[in-house]
Amino acid sequence: MGVESLADVLFSGFDVRLTRVTEAAEGLVVDAVECGPPPHCPGCNSLASRVHSSYERGLAGLPVNGQSLTVRLRVRRFFCDRGRCPRRTFVEQVAKLSERYGRSSLGLKQWQHAVAVELGGRPGQRLCRQLRLKAGRTRLLGLLTEPAVPEQAPRVLGPGAHP
Ligand SMILES: [Zn+2]
Structure with missing residues (x-):
């Protein structure tokens, strides 16, 4: 199995689209783009719809075929449009793969x-x-x-909170 189809199999359960798989001297490098549905704000749990920007973050993953694996993951930063939410923007996470500030995949x-x-x-x-x-x-x-770290921020309860 070639590295590209291998990577396809490895990432089949995640909301990412692979754009490139490279065999570099330091190991396998996978470029991926988050492609899941719009995320919920971790501050107030409301659904985000406006993209602020996007950037690339590096995640160390589990080794593949004896080679170390690096994921270069393009993620989006969203606006939270809920007026009373303390978070103005936040970065989406890929379920089962990434977490806030983490530089290792959740599997690693x-x-x-x-x-x-x-x-x-x-x-x-x-x-x-x-x-x-x-x-x-x-x-x-x-x-x-x-x-x-909880999977999702606790829901904010009180007047005006979304159900
Ligand atoms: Zn919010």
């Missing part, structure tokens, strides 16, 4: 977390290097103390 983060729980910092870092998982000691230890 799960693996890193499992390694951190079993081995801790330095031994975990050595194993990750052998497995071609991007994870430094500080990252692994940080995962052990990081609070769980």
Whole structure:
């Protein structure tokens, strides 16, 4: 199976469209564009409709065929048009793939977390290097103390809140 069809299979469950797959010296690089439905604002949960801008972010993914994987993901920033919402704009996330501020895919983060729980910092870092998982000691230890991030912001209740 060629790398392009392999990447198609790997990303088939996500709301992304692959635009390019490159075999670079440092591993596989996949360019992808978020193509899911308009997201809900994490501040007030209302549906966004106006795109503010878009930009590319890098995500380290799980290795493929023994090669490390980098996803260059183009995401959109949306306006929140709800007057009383504190968030003026926000960036969409790809379900099951990305999270706010995260530089690892959620799949990679799960693996890193499992390694951190079993081995801790330095031994975990050595194993990750052998497995071609991007994870430094500080990252692994940080995962052990990081609070769980809810999938979606809690709904704001009160007068004027959307149902
Ligand atoms: Zn909002």
